[in-house]
Amino acid sequence: MSDGTKADDIALALEEAIVSGEIPPGSTLRQEHLSEQFDVSRTPVREALRRLAALGLVSFEPNRGVRVRMLSRDEIREAFMVRAELESLATEIAALKMTDDDLAELERAERRFSVATQALVEMSHDGRQDLEVARDWLHLNHSFHDVIYRAADVPLIERMAKAARRTFLVKPVWATGADLDELYLKNDRQHRAIRDAIVARSPEGARVLAREHVLSSGRLLEAILDKVSAQLREPAVR
Amino acid sequence: MSDGTKADDIALALEEAIVSGEIPPGSTLRQEHLSEQFDVSRTPVREALRRLAALGLVSFEPNRGVRVRMLSRDEIREAFMVRAELESLATEIAALKMTDDDLAELERAERRFSVATQALVEMSHDGRQDLEVARDWLHLNHSFHDVIYRAADVPLIERMAKAARRTFLVKPVWATGADLDELYLKNDRQHRAIRDAIVARSPEGARVLAREHVLSSGRLLEAILDKVSAQLREPAVR
DNA sequence: GCCGCTCAACTTGGATCCAGAACTGGCGAG
DNA sequence: CTCGCCAGTTCTGGATCCAAGTTGAGCGGC
Numbered sequence: 001m002s003d004g005t006k007a008d009d010i011a012l013a014l015e016e017a018i019v020s021g022e023i024p025p026g027s028t029l030r031q032e033h034l035s036e037q038f039d040v041s042r043t044p045v046r047e048a049l050r051r052l053a054a055l056g057l058v059s060f061e062p063n064r065g066v067r068v069r070m071l072s073r074d075e076i077r078e079a080f081m082v083r084a085e086l087e088s089l090a091t092e093i094a095a096l097k098m099t100d101d102d103l104a105e106l107e108r109a110e111r112r113f114s115v116a117t118q119a120l121v122e123m124s125h126d127g128r129q130d131l132e133v134a135r136d137w138l139h140l141n142h143s144f145h146d147v148i149y150r151a152a153d154v155p156l157i158e159r160m161a162k163a164a165r166r167t168f169l170v171k172p173v174w175a176t177g178a179d180l181d182e183l184y185l186k187n188d189r190q191h192r193a194i195r196d197a198i199v200a201r202s203p204e205g206a207r208v209l210a211r212e213h214v215l216s217s218g219r220l221l222e223a224i225l226d227k228v229s230a231q232l233r234e235p236a237v238r
Numbered sequence: 239m240s241d242g243t244k245a246d247d248i249a250l251a252l253e254e255a256i257v258s259g260e261i262p263p264g265s266t267l268r269q270e271h272l273s274e275q276f277d278v279s280r281t282p283v284r285e286a287l288r289r290l291a292a293l294g295l296v297s298f299e300p301n302r303g304v305r306v307r308m309l310s311r312d313e314i315r316e317a318f319m320v321r322a323e324l325e326s327l328a329t330e331i332a333a334l335k336m337t338d339d340d341l342a343e344l345e346r347a348e349r350r351f352s353v354a355t356q357a358l359v360e361m362s363h364d365g366r367q368d369l370e371v372a373r374d375w376l377h378l379n380h381s382f383h384d385v386i387y388r389a390a391d392v393p394l395i396e397r398m399a400k401a402a403r404r405t406f407l408v409k410p411v412w413a414t415g416a417d418l419d420e421l422y423l424k425n426d427r428q429h430r431a432i433r434d435a436i437v438a439r440s441p442e443g444a445r446v447l448a449r450e451h452v453l454s455s456g457r458l459l460e461a462i463l464d465k466v467s468a469q470l471r472e473p474a475v476r
Numbered sequence: 477g478c479c480g481c482t483c484a485a486c487t488t489g490g491a492t493c494c495a496g497a498a499c500t501g502g503c504g505a506g
Numbered sequence: 507c508t509c510g511c512c513a514g515t516t517c518t519g520g521a522t523c524c525a526a527g528t529t530g531a532g533c534g535g536c
Contacts, residue, residue, distance in 0.1 A: 004300035005519065007288065031488070041521045043281070046489085047288045050245065054292030056397070062242035063488055063527050078394040085323035156316040156405070159294070160398055167394070243489065269518070279491045284519085301497045301518055 006040050011048035013038070018057050018068055019166050020135075025070040029058065055163060071167060073225070079167045080218030086161035087145060088211035091194060094152035095203040102151040103199060109147045110195050113140040117188040121181045137184075144191055148198075148210075180227070183220040190216065244278050249286035251276070256295050256306055257404050258373075263308040267296065293401060309405060311463070317405045318456030324399035325383060326449035329432060332390035333441040340389040341437060347385045348433050351378040355426040359419045375422075382429055386436075386448075418465070421458040428454065 014034075017023045029049065035042045049066050052058045058066045071079075098106070116137045123133055142165070149158040190213040197206040252272075255261045267287065273280045287304050290296045296304045309317075336344070354375045361371050380403070387396040428451040435443035 005298070007519085008298075032486095042488090043520055043522090047285055047519095050285045050288040051292040054289040056394075060243070060246075064529095065488075075394055078392055081327060081392075082324065082395055082398055085327055086320065089319060089323055154316055154319075156294075156313055156402075157320055160320055160402070164394075164398070245489085270516095280518090281490055281492090285489095302499095303518070 005044070006038075007044040007047035007051070010034070010038050010040070010044055011051045014048060014052060015055075015057065015166070018052070023068055025068045028065045028067045030065065056167065073222070075167065076221065076225075077218065079164045080214060080221070082164040083161055084211045084214035084218070086157050086164070087148075087214050088207045090152045090154055090157050090161065091148055091198070091210035092203045092207035093154060094148045095198045095201060095206040097153065098151050098198055102147065106144070106147045106151075106195055106198065109140070109144040110191050113137075113144050113191055114188055116140045117184055120184055124181050141187070148194075180220070180223060183216075183223060187213070187217060187220065243282070244276075245282040245285035245289070248272070248276050248278070248282055249289045252286060252290060253293070253295060253404070256290070261306055263306045266303045266305045268303070294405060311460070313405070314459065314463075315456065317402045318452060318459070320402040321399055322449045322452035322456070324395050324402070325386075325452050326445045328390045328392055328395050328399065329386055329436070329448035330441045330445035331392060332386045333436045333439060333444040335391065336389050336436055340385065344382070344385045344389075344433055344436065347378070347382040348429050351375075351382050351429055352426055354378045355422055358422055362419050379425070386432075418458070418461060421454075421461060425451070425455060425458065 014023070014029075018025075023029070031042045031045050031049070034045045038045065049058060049060070053060050053066065056069065058068050060066050094102075116133075119133055120137045123130055149161075152158075190209065194206055194209045194213060197209055252261070252267075256263075261267070269280045269283050269287070272283045276283065287296060287298070291298050291304065295307060297307050298304050332340075354371075357371055358375045361368055387399075390396075428447065432444055432447045432451060435447055
């Protein structure tokens with residue numbers, strides 16, 4: 001166990017499991033099951049669940065259990081609007097504060113993301129479906145923005161934006177395809193544009209680009225969701 | 239006790255006590271003390287505290303206790319920036335969706351706030367210091383914005399904006415004076431301007447006005463903080 | 477056959493209990 | 507007199523225990 005209290009460790013682990021989709025949305029979490037899974041008593045498990053509930057990841061139904069929240073399309077849209085506002089704000093601030101070291105870091109993050117995007121698109125062309133590649137892509141995507149947050153030094157904004165980032169799930173919603181490839185590539189181009197605006201010390205430009213970027217990511221996710229739900233309807237099992 | 243679980247009730251009560259300043263920032267909360275105060279065991283108290291920690295109102299220091307968080311000037315500034323972004327977004331959306339009923343409600347909220355502002359300024363002129371009047375003013379201020387949230391129907395944005403709203407305290411930071419009166423009156427004028435923009439169905443206008451309004455409220459609070467800290471340390475009532 | 481009732485198994489919410497970490501305050505060495 | 511060490515107290519973190527609420531399967535009446 002990494003740090004201090006078990007409740008925190010469990011909360012972190014559960015958060016990861018929920019966000020990654022390992023625990024599917026809508027499922028109910030049995031306290032006893034979790035307690036033996038983590039090899040602790042139910043007490044710290046309950047505390048961890050309270051924390052997740054406060055973050056909005058799960059919901060307590062008194063005397064009936066906790067359920068992993070399932071977000072509606074509207075809520076996902078809202079989450080992206082929140083992110084758009086907060087990330088654009090952070091980017092504007094970062095553009096004013098960036099040191100040369102930060103810029104170098106941003107450059108590296110952008111390049112790694114670019115490589116991941118290429119890998120993703122190539123995979124799509126080959127018709128393969130590697131979840132690990134997709135996960136890497138998302139992770140490096142976040143890393144790019146994290147560099148910006150670090151440079152902006154706005155812990156509260158960062159905390160809230162990441163809370164919004166967490167509100168949607170990844171693993172069950174993934175797809176590739178020619179139509180999506182264009183959106184992935186666009187995402188990459190937007191990162192470069194943001195980097196350029198920051199390099200050019202243009203806070204307003206960076207802000208507008210960041211805002212548009214997040215909103216466009218939201219549209220990408222919606223496109224993925226559409227595709228997935230279409231696939232789910234298509235093969236009429238049973 | 240209002241609803242379901244005790245942990246929730248306690249969390250609500252504590253949240254209120256902290257936000258209202260009844261429990262001063264920086265103080266450490268003893269679990270046992272709270273448990274006998276609420277006449278329950280420590281278990282639900284701990285769960286309530288976990289929730290408050292997730293909301294950022296208190297911080298756990300492992301094996302040392304929980305402390306009511308004390309916000310730095312920077313964090314308060316950040317909270318207002320977050321509010322400015324989110325409230326302006328909500329206001330823009332609300333301006334598009336407002337029904338006539340909502341408008342009437344907004345009108346009433348505005349009028350009540352106007353009356354409260356008058357009362358506050360008059361009180362200030364008379365040299366009186368009535369905490370209740372100040373609290374009413376703040377409450378009606380929030381009510382005005384709540385009407386907008388309700389009309390916009392954006393639960394996630396509302397939740398996050400209110401989280402930001404909660405991050406600063408009220409009771410210990412209050413002051414009046416000729417310099418502040420002008421700011422209070424400005425606040426009222428801004429509400430009217432926002433209402434007008436909504437009535438005129440101008441989402442962009444409402445957005446800009448709302449943003450400026452929140453930022454200006456932030457400057458008001460900073461002015462109050464300056465004034466209070468200028469008045470040298472006064473022993474807290476208990 | 478279908479509906480409602482009852483009772484048992486299961487699960488949660490909360491209380492109590494225990495081990496270990498952190499703050500005391502005294503005491504001796506320098 | 508000061509500093510550091512050590513035991514006693516206090517408090518937290520976690521485990522265990524118990525009561526109350528919920529679920530679901532069987533059973534009898536219609």
